[in-house]
Amino acid sequence: MSENADIVETDVVIIGAGPVGLFAVFELGLLDLKCHLIDILDRPGGQCAELYPEKPIYDIPAWPEISGQGLTDRLMEQIKPFEPEFHFNRMVTGVEKQEDGSFVVTTDENEKIKGKVIVIAAGGGSFQPKRPPVPGIEEFEDHSVYYSVRRMEEFRDHDILIVGGGDSALDWTLNLQPIAKSLTLLHRRDAFRGAPDSVNKMKKLVDEGKIDLILGQVTGLNGADGVVESASVKTKEGDLIDVNCTRVLPFFGLTMKLGPIADWGLNLNENLLPVDTEKFATSEPGIFAIGDINTYPGKLKLILSGFHEAALMAQAAKKHISPDERIVFQYTTSSTSLQKKLGV
Amino acid sequence: MAKITYIAHDGTAFEVDAENGSTVMENAIKNAVPGIEAECGGACACATCHVYVDDAWTAKTGEAEAMEEDMLDFAYDIQPGSRLSCQIKVTDDLDGLIVRVPERQA
Numbered sequence: 498m499s500e501n502a503d504i505v506e507t508d509v510v511i512i513g514a515g516p517v518g519l520f521a522v523f524e525l526g527l528l529d530l531k532c533h534l535i536d537i538l539d540r541p542g543g544q545c546a547e548l549y550p551e552k553p554i555y556d557i558p559a560w561p562e563i564s565g566q567g568l569t570d571r572l573m574e575q576i577k578p579f580e581p582e583f584h585f586n587r588m589v590t591g592v593e594k595q596e597d598g599s600f601v602v603t604t605d606e607n608e609k610i611k612g613k614v615i616v617i618a619a620g621g622g623s624f625q626p627k628r629p630p631v632p633g634i635e636e637f638e639d640h641s642v643y644y645s646v647r648r649m650e651e652f653r654d655h656d657i658l659i660v661g662g663g664d665s666a667l668d669w670t671l672n673l674q675p676i677a678k679s680l681t682l683l684h685r686r687d688a689f690r691g692a693p694d695s696v697n698k699m700k701k702l703v704d705e706g707k708i709d710l711i712l713g714q715v716t717g718l719n720g721a722d723g724v725v726e727s728a729s730v731k732t733k734e735g736d737l738i739d740v741n742c743t744r745v746l747p748f749f750g751l752t753m754k755l756g757p758i759a760d761w762g763l764n765l766n767e768n769l770l771p772v773d774t775e776k777f778a779t780s781e782p783g784i785f786a787i788g789d790i791n792t793y794p795g796k797l798k799l800i801l802s803g804f805h806e807a808a809l810m811a812q813a814a815k816k817h818i819s820p821d822e823r824i825v826f827q828y829t830t831s832s833t834s835l836q837k838k839l840g841v
Numbered sequence: 842m843a844k845i846t847y848i849a850h851d852g853t854a855f856e857v858d859a860e861n862g863s864t865v866m867e868n869a870i871k872n873a874v875p876g877i878e879a880e881c882g883g884a885c886a887c888a889t890c891h892v893y894v895d896d897a898w899t900a901k902t903g904e905a906e907a908m909e910e911d912m913l914d915f916a917y918d919i920q921p922g923s924r925l926s927c928q929i930k931v932t933d934d935l936d937g938l939i940v941r942v943p944e945r946q947a
């Protein structure tokens with residue numbers, strides 16, 4: 498991963514490391530194209546890994562039953578020979594066309610990756626923290642309410658309220674407690690989804706009187722000018738109480754939002770990218786769109802359709818990059834040159 | 842078959858004949874009951890099909906399983922009868938079931 502502002506150069510930049518973006522690495526790799534993938538999640542698999550890792554999928558050809566995580570793991574194994582480079586925890590914010598026809602992709606960490614071709618495999622959009630349905634919460638966002646911790650210093654010496662019962666809520670409870678003025682963890686029930694070790698550590702802090710644990714739900718936030726002073730909480734017993742807090746961190750899971758893709762000057766149709774069904778090209782030559790993010794007559798948002806789209810797109814991408822090179826159609830079963838690339 | 846009554850947040854009642862084996866969520870969507878979104882299509886992955894099961898029926902609908910409880914953490918204004926409607930399967934026993942739709946989904 499690039500640690501500095503130097504531009505990384507590659508053949509193809511794939512935006513989104515869901516199942517379709519992953520399989521695109523394979524199809525592009527067979528055509529000797531090297532890929533970098535960027536995803537806002539901290540791991541590959543997109544919806545399969547984030548929304549339903551344990552659930553079975555029944556319509557992947559030749560896999561009568563496979564879990565979301567199982568499919569992701571197998572795709573990672575399948576594309577390994579092509580040594581894709583992953584940039585996780587990064588949101589792609591910009592895509593800019595260069596004079597030479599290539600593109601520079603910018604991330605929210607200000608990294609720049611230059612690709613001859615861009616493949617948008619952004620699915621339902623980037624995964625972003627869900628805004629809890631607390632009335633008026635918008636008013637306090639970025640001043641007192643945060644959905645992630647980018648800089649711990651923002652929380653030093655504050656009365657912190659953390660809401661949730663999963664790993665994020667527990668991890669930040671443990672990490673922020675030493676620098677907080679006070680810390681309250683609020684969860685609706687006594688069972689926590691997080692790692693048992695974190696749960697134990699959290700309970701120890703409660704026993705030592707270092708943090709407060711309240712079972713209940715936030716019903717409202719009180720304060721003015723974007724600054725929270727307290728949260729109204731309905732406890733599990735049904736009592737209404739006020740919890741003093743100047744920083745609130747709600748962890749209510751992730752939801753998919755289209756995000757910055759809308760700003761890249763591409764034609765959009767109801768938040769999807771219209772493409773043709775030969776090349777899966779967007780309105781900008783050199784930018785392709787595959788998987789759940791695209792639309793065309795008859796489109797089905799299925800993983801298997803995305804795989805097909807990846808195969809055809811790869812041919813078009815190769816022609817875009819090397820218009821004069823003749824592409825010979827080959828089978829992986831019988832082509833020695835493909836087998837060499839696969840390392841088999 | 843079971844008759845299910847959905848009471849929308851504004852008090853409007855929707856009576857629906859539901860087939861055995863279908864889910865309470867599916868019948869709400871099929872009959873356009875307002876306030877049930879079911880973004881994930883019933884995979885217990887979104888918590889936007891949250892309903893309150895009427896007190897008289899909670900024994901019959903049973904308890905949420907662990908995965909559903911985890912998902913309920915993301916729902917708004919949880920009450921004792923809170924369930925995710927995609928996880929309630931219709932049986933003859935549920936004939937007459939009453940569920941209320943919350944003010945908002947997560």
Ligand SMILES: Cc1cc2nc3c(=O)[nH]c(=O)nc-3n(C[C@H](O)[C@H](O)[C@H](O)COP(=O)(O)OP(=O)(O)OC[C@H]3O[C@@H](n4cnc5c(N)ncnc54)[C@H](O)[C@@H]3O)c2cc1C
Pocket residue numbers: 512513514515516517518519535536537538542543544545548549553554555556587588589590618619620621622623624755756757758787788789790798799800801803881884886
């Ligand atoms: C509960 C559930 C069950 C399903 N069951 C099936 C099934 O049985 N069979 C089937 O075929 N399909 C099923 N699907 C649909 C299937 O999961 C999707 O079709 C598939 O995940 C689409 O893959 P994708 O790679 O196009 O996009 P996604 O899986 O959505 O991945 C896109 C990735 O791009 C990232 N991204 C987007 N924008 C940006 C950005 N600007 N910067 C950085 N990263 C970005 C996202 O964070 C995400 O990780 C199911 C879906 C759900 C929710």
Ligand code: FES
Pocket residue numbers: 866878879880881882883884885886887888889890912925926927928
């Ligand atoms: S429909 Fe998504 S959890 Fe029920």
